[in-house]
Amino acid sequence: MxxxxxxxxxxxxxxxxxxxxxxxxxxxxxxxxxxxxxxxxxxxxxxxxxxxxxxxxxxxxxxxxxxxxxxxxxxxxxxxAPAVVDRVRKQACWFTHTCFMVTPYEGYVEVCEALGELTPGTHEKRSVLFNSGAEAVENAVKIARAATGRQAVVVFDHAYHGRTNLTMALTAKSVPYKHGFGPFAPEVYRVPGSYPFRDAPGLTGEQTAAAALERIEKQIGGDQVAAVVIEPVQGEGGFIEPAPGFLPALSRWCAEHGAVFVADEVQTGFCRTGDWFASSHEDVVPDLIATAKGIAGGLPLAAVTGRAELLDAVPAGGLGGTYGGNPVACAAALGSIETMRTENxxxxxxxxxxxxxxxxxxxxxxxxxxxxxxxxxxxxxxxxxxxxxxxxxxxxxxxxxxxxxxxxxxxxxxxxxxxxxxxxxxxxxxxxxxxxxxxxxxxxxxxxxxx
Missing domain, CATH: 3.90.1150.10 (Aspartate Aminotransferase, domain 1)
Structure with a gap:
C-alpha cells in the first residue's frame, strides 16, 4: 500500500x-x-x-x-515527530546514501558533535556510528580490547546486549535469545549483579559490587579485564535498577585496574529515565557508552561514544560499516535530539x-x-x-x-x-x-x- x-x-x-x-x-x-x-x-x-x-x-x-x-x-x-519527519524528508531529497567510509557528509559529523556534548563527562570524546544496539555493544568491546590489549569481558546476570554472536555471549537469558545458537564468543565472564528485589535484605550497592569484584579478581584477574559491560538499568532482564552505589563502585574499580567501563544505554538513553542518560543518575562517567533505539526517532542508528584515546586506539579502517551513520538516519537523529531539547x-x-x-x-x-x-x-x-x-x-x-x-x-x-x-x-x-x-x-x- x-x-x-x-x-x-x-x-x-x-x-x-x-x-x-x-x-x-x-x-x-x-x-x-x-x-x-x-x-x-x-x-x-x-x-x-x-x-x-x-x-x-x-x-x-x-x-x-x-x-x-x-x-x-x-x-x-x-x-x-515533526522535526524528525521534516529533516528526513529533506535529506531523502538530497541523497540517501554514499557510505561515510567512501565519501563523508556533514550529518554524520553533526551527530557525533551532539553525542560528544550530551553524553556524560567533559573529557575529549570521539564517536562512531552504526545501525543497531547490538552492533554498538559489539564495537565497544572491540574498541576496549584494541585499546587495552586485553581480552576478558565481564558482564552480569540478567543482562541483555543483543543477538549477534558476541552479544549473545554477553546476554544472560538462554530462551529465546541463545538456545541452539552456540558456540559463542570466548573470554566472556558473568558475575552476579544488583537486583534489590531478589538480593538479601539490607544488602547495599557497595556490598553487592564488592562481591562481584572479588569474583572478577579471583576468577579472571583485574589485569586481564578489557571491559566491564553493564546496562545502568537492565532492560530485557526485568528493568532492574541497581542499588545505589553499585555502578559507581564498578566504575572506580575499572579506573583503578585499567579496564574500560562500558555503559550499554541502548534502552535507557535519550531522556528515557529522566536524564539524557541513566549513568548520570549517580554521576557515573562511562569510558564508552553504547546508544541506539531512541537516538533517531524510529530510524536505524546506533553509536559508540567515549574517551578519545580509546576510540583513536583503533587503526583506520578498523571501525565502520556500509550503512553505519546513514545520512537519512543521521537527519532523523538530529531532528530527534532537537525535539528532546526544545520539548524538554x-x-x-x-x-x-x-x-x-x-x-x-x-x-x-x-x-x-x-x-x-x-x-x-x-x-x-x-x-x-x-x-x-x-x-x-x-x-x-x-x-x-x-x-x-x-x-x-x-x-x-x-x-x-x-x-x-x-x-x-x-x-x-x-x-x-x-x-x-x-x-x-x-x-x-x-x-x-x-x-
Missing part, C-alpha cells in the same frame, strides 16, 4: 476500538505473513499498523491503540514516572500479585509474583498483558523469569493518554484477581 503525505488521515487523539483485537484485516495479514515470514520472528501483538502519531497506533482495522511500548524504547519523541523530554519522562509509580504501587498493595514496582522516569516495571512470595508468576503476567492488548493498550513483558510488565510510553505522551492507559492496566490486573 502506497500512501503519500497528502493522503494521510487526520491524526487520532483517543483510543478507539472498532473491532476485536486483532481484527479481521490484521488476521488476514497474519495469514499472509505465515506464508512468507520466518517463524523465528515473533510479534507481541499481531495488529498491523497503518499509521501512528504521538503515542497512538492505528491498525488495518481502524482501531487506535495507546502505545506503552514505543517500539521498545525507540520512539521517545513520539511517532512521526527529560522532564516529561520524570513527570510520567511521578504520575505512574504511585498508581502502580497502590495497585500492588491492593492486589498482592505485584511483588515489586520500580523504575525511573518513563522506564517502569511491575514484577508479578505469587501472593505472599517472591516466586515469579509468568502466567499471570502474560494474561495481564493480553487483557491490556484486547482493550487497546500495547504493553510489553520482560524479565529473566518472564514475569515483568514493562511500560515504555513515548516521552511526549499526553497526561490524558497516560491516565487512560494506566486505568486499562489497573482494570486488567483487577480482572485477573477476580478469576
Amino acid at each position: 502506497t500512501v503519500t503525505a497528502d493522503q494521510q488521515a487526520p491524526a487520532p487523539k483517543h483510543r478507539r476500538l472498532r473491532t476485536e483485537i486483532p481484527g479481521p484485516a490484521s488476521r488476514a495479514l497474519q495469514e499472509r505473513r505465515a506464508a512468507t515470514v520466518a517463524a523465528g520472528v515473533s510479534s507481541v501483538l499481531p495488529v498491523y499498523v497503518t499509521s501512528a502519531s504521538g503515542g497512538l497506533l492505528t491498525d488495518a482495522d481502524g482501531n487506535t491503540l495507546i502505545d506503552f511500548g514505543s517500539g521498545i524504547a525507540v520512539t521517545n519523541v513520539g511517532h512521526s 523530554l527529560a522532564a516529561s519522562a520524570r513527570r510520567i514516572g511521578e504520575a505512574a509509580l504511585p498508581r502502580l504501587r497502590a495497585l500492588a498493595g491492593e492486589t498482592g500479585v505485584i511483588g515489586d514496582v520500580r523504575g525511573r522516569g518513563a522506564m517502569l516495571a511491575a514484577e508479578f509474583v505469587r501472593p505472599g512470595t517472591t516466586e515469579p508468576d509468568a502466567a499471570v503476567t502474560a494474561r495481564v498483558a493480553k487483557a491490556c492488548h484486547a482493550l487497546g493498550v500495547v504493553v510489553l513483558t520482560c524479565g529473566t523469569y518472564g514475569n515483568v510488565v514493562r511500560l515504555l510510553p513515548p516521552l511526549s505522551l499526553s497526561g490524558e493518554l497516560l491516565d487512560e492507559g494506566l486505568s486499562v492496566l489497573e482494570h486488567a490486573v483487577r480482572q485477573e484477581m477476580s478469576r
Whole structure:
C-alpha cells in the first residue's frame, strides 16, 4: 500500500476500538505473513499498523491503540515527530546514501558533535556510528580490547546486549535469545549483579559490587579485564535498577585496574529515565557508552561514544560499516535530539514516572500479585509474583498483558523469569493518554484477581 503525505488521515487523539483485537484485516495479514515470514520472528501483538502519531497506533482495522511500548524504547519523541519527519524528508531529497567510509557528509559529523556534548563527562570524546544496539555493544568491546590489549569481558546476570554472536555471549537469558545458537564468543565472564528485589535484605550497592569484584579478581584477574559491560538499568532482564552505589563502585574499580567501563544505554538513553542518560543518575562517567533505539526517532542508528584515546586506539579502517551513520538516519537523529531539547523530554519522562509509580504501587498493595514496582522516569516495571512470595508468576503476567492488548493498550513483558510488565510510553505522551492507559492496566490486573 502506497500512501503519500497528502493522503494521510487526520491524526487520532483517543483510543478507539472498532473491532476485536486483532481484527479481521490484521488476521488476514497474519495469514499472509505465515506464508512468507520466518517463524523465528515473533510479534507481541499481531495488529498491523497503518499509521501512528504521538503515542497512538492505528491498525488495518481502524482501531487506535495507546502505545506503552514505543517500539521498545525507540520512539521517545513520539511517532512521526515533526522535526524528525521534516529533516528526513529533506535529506531523502538530497541523497540517501554514499557510505561515510567512501565519501563523508556533514550529518554524520553533526551527530557525533551532539553525542560528544550530551553524553556524560567533559573529557575529549570521539564517536562512531552504526545501525543497531547490538552492533554498538559489539564495537565497544572491540574498541576496549584494541585499546587495552586485553581480552576478558565481564558482564552480569540478567543482562541483555543483543543477538549477534558476541552479544549473545554477553546476554544472560538462554530462551529465546541463545538456545541452539552456540558456540559463542570466548573470554566472556558473568558475575552476579544488583537486583534489590531478589538480593538479601539490607544488602547495599557497595556490598553487592564488592562481591562481584572479588569474583572478577579471583576468577579472571583485574589485569586481564578489557571491559566491564553493564546496562545502568537492565532492560530485557526485568528493568532492574541497581542499588545505589553499585555502578559507581564498578566504575572506580575499572579506573583503578585499567579496564574500560562500558555503559550499554541502548534502552535507557535519550531522556528515557529522566536524564539524557541513566549513568548520570549517580554521576557515573562511562569510558564508552553504547546508544541506539531512541537516538533517531524510529530510524536505524546506533553509536559508540567515549574517551578519545580509546576510540583513536583503533587503526583506520578498523571501525565502520556500509550503512553505519546513514545520512537519512543521521537527519532523523538530529531532528530527534532537537525535539528532546526544545520539548524538554527529560522532564516529561520524570513527570510520567511521578504520575505512574504511585498508581502502580497502590495497585500492588491492593492486589498482592505485584511483588515489586520500580523504575525511573518513563522506564517502569511491575514484577508479578505469587501472593505472599517472591516466586515469579509468568502466567499471570502474560494474561495481564493480553487483557491490556484486547482493550487497546500495547504493553510489553520482560524479565529473566518472564514475569515483568514493562511500560515504555513515548516521552511526549499526553497526561490524558497516560491516565487512560494506566486505568486499562489497573482494570486488567483487577480482572485477573477476580478469576
